[in-house]
């Protein structure tokens with residue numbers, strides 16, 4: 001099976017969760033929009049990313065991973081295991097939206113520069129309240145396992161996605177996340193495990209990996225990275 005992934009060519013964004021799964025599995029795929037700007041939105045698809053697998057067209061990032069996870073060897077075959085990975089991935093999807101909304105708290109139709117004061121307030125709350133809550137949750141899941149991955153010894157697409165969250169947070173909030181990360185050693189170790197996976201390592205150093213940038217979901221703005229210090233409880 002040769003997959004066709006349709007996602008923005010300039011950003012990692014949501015597409016990166018799918019790219020990482022395809023890369024780690026050694027799957028054959030074309031990242032279509034990186035070589036051709038022309039595409040049409042298939043019927044029933046609301047937004048990128050979508051994946052074409054034979055005659056099937058699947059959209060919604062988490063749905064794509066659910067659909068292909070087992071086939072790619074990145075999710076258990078049994079229903080409880082498959083649903084558990086799906087549940088973890090849905091939580092990561094929620095977390096990603098919150099990381100995005102730090103720099104776009106009012107609306108995606110406005111530039112960051114049009115919502116800076118609100119972004120500062122949102123960043124303060126994200127860094128002080130929401131980010132530790134998500135990290136606590138995933139650290140707790142890892143604590144219940146031996147083997148270093150969310151399900152134990154075998155990596156799933158949720159582990160690759162958690163790796164991506166850490167990579168994005170390190171880029172966007174080097175100071176604030178840097179201060180926090182030491183409290184979550186199992187998450188840091190999972191990051192190290194994932195980055196050492198041979199196909200992931202090869203991908204990350206290839207030109208297929210798009211560098212983080214300020215058009216992306218994770219963005220580095222020093223004024224937001226330092227917002228936590230200045231936050232006041234209201």
Ligand SMILES: N[C@@H](CCC(=O)N[C@@H](CS)C(=O)NCC(=O)O)C(=O)O
Pocket residue numbers: 013014015046047048049059060061062093
């Ligand atoms: N819940 C969807 C969200 C899809 C989404 O928001 N895609 C963005 C790019 S990351 C987009 O192109 N949005 C256009 C729009 O919402 O109008 C998913 O996880 O795939």
